[in-house]
Amino acid sequence: MTKIPITTTVNGTVHTLEIAPHQTLLELLREGLGLTGTKCGCEIGECGACTVLLDGEPVNSCLVLAPQIDGRNVSTVEGLMRANATDPLQDAFMDHDAVHCGFCTPGMLMSARALLAEDAHPDEASIRTAISGNLCRCTGYVQIIEAIKHVKP
Amino acid sequence: MKPFEYIAPRSLEETTALLARAGTDATILAGGTDLLVEMRRPNKMRKRVVVDISRVSELGGMITSDRSVVIRPLMTHARLQHSELLRIAAPLLASASAAIGSPQIRNRGTIGGNIMNAATCADTVPPLIALGATVTLRSAAGTREMPLSSLFLRPYQTIAAPDELLTEIRFPGLTADARSAFIKLGRRNALSISRLSVAAILRIGRDSRIAEARIVPGAAFPTWQRVTAAEALLLGERPSARLFAAAGACVSKEMILQTGRRWSTEYKEPVIAVLVRRALEQCAAPALPEDGK
Numbered sequence: 001m002t003k004i005p006i007t008t009t010v011n012g013t014v015h016t017l018e019i020a021p022h023q024t025l026l027e028l029l030r031e032g033l034g035l036t037g038t039k040c041g042c043e044i045g046e047c048g049a050c051t052v053l054l055d056g057e058p059v060n061s062c063l064v065l066a067p068q069i070d071g072r073n074v075s076t077v078e079g080l081m082r083a084n085a086t087d088p089l090q091d092a093f094m095d096h097d098a099v100h101c102g103f104c105t106p107g108m109l110m111s112a113r114a115l116l117a118e119d120a121h122p123d124e125a126s127i128r129t130a131i132s133g134n135l136c137r138c139t140g141y142v143q144i145i146e147a148i149k150h151v152k153p
Numbered sequence: 154m155k156p157f158e159y160i161a162p163r164s165l166e167e168t169t170a171l172l173a174r175a176g177t178d179a180t181i182l183a184g185g186t187d188l189l190v191e192m193r194r195p196n197k198m199r200k201r202v203v204v205d206i207s208r209v210s211e212l213g214g215m216i217t218s219d220r221s222v223v224i225r226p227l228m229t230h231a232r233l234q235h236s237e238l239l240r241i242a243a244p245l246l247a248s249a250s251a252a253i254g255s256p257q258i259r260n261r262g263t264i265g266g267n268i269m270n271a272a273t274c275a276d277t278v279p280p281l282i283a284l285g286a287t288v289t290l291r292s293a294a295g296t297r298e299m300p301l302s303s304l305f306l307r308p309y310q311t312i313a314a315p316d317e318l319l320t321e322i323r324f325p326g327l328t329a330d331a332r333s334a335f336i337k338l339g340r341r342n343a344l345s346i347s348r349l350s351v352a353a354i355l356r357i358g359r360d361s362r363i364a365e366a367r368i369v370p371g372a373a374f375p376t377w378q379r380v381t382a383a384e385a386l387l388l389g390e391r392p393s394a395r396l397f398a399a400a401g402a403c404v405s406k407e408m409i410l411q412t413g414r415r416w417s418t419e420y421k422e423p424v425i426a427v428l429v430r431r432a433l434e435q436c437a438a439p440a441l442p443e444d445g446k
Binding site: 058 | 258
């Protein structure tokens with residue numbers, strides 16, 4: 001199959017790539033770019049472990065075809081770190097023990113990041129809606145919600 | 154995923170020409186929330202060509218023309234959910250869009266995909282049929298417009314030919330005196346497939362009697378339709394709990410007449426009646442919140 005040339009920005013870095021058309025964004029991130037922070041869970045858009053931001057909006061990267069990100073902006077959990085310092089959202093997760101096994105954490109962080117970009121002080125109902133597409137099988141939702149409530153600006 | 158040829162046309166003309174050439178070899182990709190799951194399923198018949206329409210700007214957006222609302226197929230559920238226009242012209246459609254999947258799914262999934270996938274649980278379809286929506290299909294050979302209710306043949310199958318593309322969804326916006334509701338019942342709120350749903354529109358006249366009623370259940374009939382027998386019960390009557398319960402019982406009876414008794418009937422029979430009653434109550438009491446859940 002013919003490879004597709006794309007240019008895309010991932011965590012602020014511009015990449016010019018030749019990709020197989022049947023690759024998903026999730027596969028491109030993990031296998032092509034080595035960004036393994038984004039997790040592969042159900043691969044049918046139900047668990048949210050693969051959540052990344054596409055032009056600032058949370059999406060399931062398992063349901064985006066890699067050629068579809070041509071010309072667009074992708075942010076992954078690796079992009080939350082700035083100058084080797086953790087994001088205040090990540091600090092809040094640590095402070096509130098919101099990480100149990102950790103598998104859902106990158107997706108939770110990205111969904112929460114998108115919410116906080118729109119609303120710096122979300123109420124509990126908005127937080128619950130924002131993470132409704134992210135499953136935590138350790139069921140640590142209470143700590144996750146508390147963490148998002150208490151992110152320091 | 155198995156390999157395929159990928160083409161991303163930039164215009165409607167280019168898209169219809171591609172579809173005319175590819176015929177049954179091609180499948181259309183928009184938001185991908187259904188297609189990418191399907192394409193990874195083992196033993197699934199695969200298409201050789203994927204035509205990605207997500208970059209065709211003529212297929213995006215929403216406008217009002219005369220008193221009609223025109224929605225183009227690439228509108229995502231998230232944009233419909235937050236649309237100020239729909240909040241006034243078709244709040245039940247905004248509620249239905251908000252009830253689909255999860256934020257991630259709503260950011261990608263499109264109304265065109267929801268319709269053309271033709272799953273019996275498609276949440277945008279009952280509201281659109283209640284609104285009296287028509288759809289336009291376009292191919293290289295021309296266009297045709299039809300009521301949305303006549304687009305569907307059976308679950309997962311529409312009358313659209315392989316080279317036809319949905320280009321437009323159109324309905325008259327609700328008048329200021331109309332009230333609407335969409336209620337969905339799933340196993341949980343987020344990411345659930347509708348077990349049953351109800352879209353309802355009521356218009357109550359100055360004499361406090363029901364002047365217009367439209368009831369469209371979802372996931373209850375093989376394809377969607379207004380339940381005219383139940384609507385007729387309501388016309389000319391004053392809203393009351395007893396009247397709405399009778400309309401609910403009538404929808405339940407019609408459902409069994411059409412689908413027969415099956416394993417799920419014991420559950421669906423009483424539950425659809427209650428959902429219809431609640432939807433009508435929501436319409437009659439506009440002060441109640443309308444969040445689709």
